[in-house]
Amino acid sequence: MTTASQTAWPEGVIARYVTIAGTADGGRTAVELTETGLRDSEWAHTTIAKCTGCHEEQREGWQTTVYYFSGTEGERTVREAAELAEFRSREWAQAHAAKCRAMARPESD
Template sequence: MATIPTQVRQEPSSQKFPKAIARYLTVGTATVEITETGPRDDDGFAATTVSSCTGCPASDTQSWNTVSYSFSNEEIHRSVTEAAENAEVRARDWAQKHAEKCRAMPTAS
């Protein structure tokens, strides 16, 4: 029995950015594209995950926040990878909600 290899999501730093990581089809046949502005393996890079609709001007930007604060106002540090994953979850949620209601059609280029 042959096994199907699974792909681990690791991007080399030399990859071009911004990079599309997902697309959602809207009810109006446009798409909401989610892109990342930088590599997930660069601790010195302040990147974002951006969701933008091709049918209307709506968009959403999620920062890769590596520092947050607890209820007692203590700093909590995250890795860039964890911060990017959290931003992607929020971006996908926004994209899904927007795609479910956007009736705009993509414009001809």
């Protein structure tokens, strides 16, 4: 029986999407999601999706104010805002990973 080797996730990474190049390098090249803040805090922060191959990134701010087409606005909790930002970041990461062919630079000894 053959088992696939896994690359350990760096500290703070909440999700990884292996890119096309990552399938050839044992999963080193991936889009990694991190967050700049705590979901239980009072302050909104950012969810970041960054490719370890081409270094392209997408940032989703945790927007707590909601603007409606009617011109009114409402509020969402920091946790709700973080979940929405994570959802959007995961969508971007999945789409980027499906097409990126850039490989991560090998680590030096």
